[in-house]
Amino acid sequence: MGEDEIMALRRRKLETIRSKGIDPYPARARRTHTTKAAVELLVRSPDAHEIVWVAGRVTAMRRMGRAAFLDIRDGSGRIQAYFKQESLGVEAYERLLHTVDLGDFLGVEGSLFRTKTAEPTIEATSFTILAKALRAPPEKWHGLQDVEVRYRQRYLDLIANPEVRETFVTRSRIIQRIRRFMDERGYLEVETPILQSTAGGAAARPFTTYHNALGRQQFLRISLELHLKRLVVGGFDKVYEIGRIFRNEGVSTKYNPEFTMLESYEAYADYTVLMEMVEEMVSTIAGVAVEPSWGRGKIIDELLTVHVEPHLRQPTFLVDYPVELSPLAKRKTESPHLVERFELFIAGREVANAYSELNDPVDQRERLLQQSRLRAAGDDEAETADEDFLIALEHGMPPAAGLGIGIDRLVMALTGLTSIREVILFPALREREA
RNA sequence: GGGCCCGUAGCUCAGCGGUAGAGCUCCGGACUUUUAAUCCGGGAGUCGUGGGUUCGAAUCCCACCGGGCCCUCCA
Numbered sequence: 001m002g003e004d005e006i007m008a009l010r011r012r013k014l015e016t017i018r019s020k021g022i023d024p025y026p027a028r029a030r031r032t033h034t035t036k037a038a039v040e041l042l043v044r045s046p047d048a049h050e051i052v053w054v055a056g057r058v059t060a061m062r063r064m065g066r067a068a069f070l071d072i073r074d075g076s077g078r079i080q081a082y083f084k085q086e087s088l089g090v091e092a093y094e095r096l097l098h099t100v101d102l103g104d105f106l107g108v109e110g111s112l113f114r115t116k117t118a119e120p121t122i123e124a125t126s127f128t129i130l131a132k133a134l135r136a137p138p139e140k141w142h143g144l145q146d147v148e149v150r151y152r153q154r155y156l157d158l159i160a161n162p163e164v165r166e167t168f169v170t171r172s173r174i175i176q177r178i179r180r181f182m183d184e185r186g187y188l189e190v191e192t193p194i195l196q197s198t199a200g201g202a203a204a205r206p207f208t209t210y211h212n213a214l215g216r217q218q219f220l221r222i223s224l225e226l227h228l229k230r231l232v233v234g235g236f237d238k239v240y241e242i243g244r245i246f247r248n249e250g251v252s253t254k255y256n257p258e259f260t261m262l263e264s265y266e267a268y269a270d271y272t273v274l275m276e277m278v279e280e281m282v283s284t285i286a287g288v289a290v291e292p293s294w295g296r297g298k299i300i301d302e303l304l305t306v307h308v309e310p311h312l313r314q315p316t317f318l319v320d321y322p323v324e325l326s327p328l329a330k331r332k333t334e335s336p337h338l339v340e341r342f343e344l345f346i347a348g349r350e351v352a353n354a355y356s357e358l359n360d361p362v363d364q365r366e367r368l369l370q371q372s373r374l375r376a377a378g379d380d381e382a383e384t385a386d387e388d389f390l391i392a393l394e395h396g397m398p399p400a401a402g403l404g405i406g407i408d409r410l411v412m413a414l415t416g417l418t419s420i421r422e423v424i425l426f427p428a429l430r431e432r433e434a
Numbered sequence: 435g436g437g438c439c440c441g442u443a444g445c446u447c448a449g450c451g452g453u454a455g456a457g458c459u460c461c462g463g464a465c466u467u468u469u470a471a472u473c474c475g476g477g478a479g480u481c482g483u484g485g486g487u488u489c490g491a492a493u494c495c496c497a498c499c500g501g502g503c504c505c506u507c508c509a
Binding site: 069137205248 | 444445446447461465466468472479485503504
């Protein structure tokens with residue numbers, strides 16, 4: 001049977017449900033327990049035959065004549081429901097067999113027990129359709145393997161592949177821990193403009209858009225840096241932002257045109273402070289206990305051993321870059337052609353970039369002008385001079401250290417995944433032709 | 435930007451010059467503790483798109499579209 005026929009069949013079932021006066025898409029679901037809570041209740045009271053209502057998606061149906069087993073899955077987990085004609089009644093049992101398909105959402109009322117194989121089960125006394133699905137879910141054995149479909153229809157990927165779901169739970173927890181880490185260190189979380197009239201702070205091509213009411217071209221930000229530094233000028237000594245950055249570059253397993261960046265700025269600190277902070281942050285996030293005796297690099301090294309595939313390259317700090325590559329970083333006093341900057345590489349990918357911030361407004365103006373000259377000479381990835389930012393610096397910025405961490409790559413490093421598309425829910429892909 | 439590989443049923447794949455196959459899904463039947471349920475029967479396809487070669491193309495050739503991997507690289 002082709003896809004069209006399957007859908008037609010499901011539509012007919014939908015009409016059958018309606019013809020019985022049942023709403024196939026009711027506004028509310030009665031639910032006393034998540035599937036997980038129901039299993040926990042059964043563990044606490046094994047012989048009580050507690051009555052529960054659960055709700056979830058039907059992910060398996062094993063029909064056996066006058067009885068059937070259905071797997072019901074919700075966000076917390078899964079529980080099996082046992083439908084017996086004898087306890088459900090002939091009418092309701094027939095309705096189950098003839099109108100319910102894999103993928104439908106069902107509310108189930110019944111009492112908790114264990115089958116002879118000890119499987120936690122609800123013996124259903126009634127059920128309600130909560131949402132009829134018109135398309136069939138991916139097949140149960142092999143799940144969904146086609147990478148393209150996995151990305152284009154991520155919801156199917158999440159349904160079919162539990163480890164994918166787990167990756168995004170992990171990603172969320174990593175970001176959560178970063179926030180807690182920064183908050184506990186006294187950083188203030190802020191939000192700065194995504195739409196900007198000049199996109200500065202990084203060497204990258206921006207996306208352009210147009211503001212109708214103002215009648216002018218705008219850019220999507222390519223970094224968070226220049227606005228966060230304005231806030232340091234304004235007296236916020238420790239600020240950070242976790243936000244989406246947009247760069248008009250290629251699409252691949254390493255690059256996505258929009259990605260998530262953490263940037264932080266701390267007044268009265270230099271880049272050596274940040275090096276320690278990055279190590280501590282990454283250790284904290286990965287949940288590895290930090291031994292005080294471990295030297296720099298050792299902690300990250302331990303992380304890799306524990307969390308990352310052994311064949312991946314060792315985490316490495318690269319320290320002190322040529323001034324030409326770092327127009328926003330402070331020169332080293334003893335060697336002014338270098339800047340106080342480090343980058344952290346994990347598994348061969350740049351994860352963090354940090355430097356002591358340039359706060360000399362004259363030097364900053366000169367260096368941005370130099371970038372403008374490069375741009376005029378055809379380098380379209382040279383930095384744009386942001387005059388408003390230069391004016392802010394001229395009002396005086398305290399010595400400060402700034403950090404940027406590519407969240408997507410950090411998640412890759414900590415999960416051992418090698419494609420950025422595996423850690424971004426909806427990665428950029430080319431349009432599929434009609 | 436360069437190289438290699440892939441695209442066949444809803445899903446996972448086989449077929450690689452002679453009229454399109456399997457398992458799962460789906461449909462019908464049997465079955466009241468199954469859990470990849472089982473057993474019997476039955477459907478299901480513009481073989482990515484467009485051209486070409488050939489008596490004949492899913493199969494060979496070319497172009498295009500989409501995807502994957504490696505190299506270069508913007509994080």
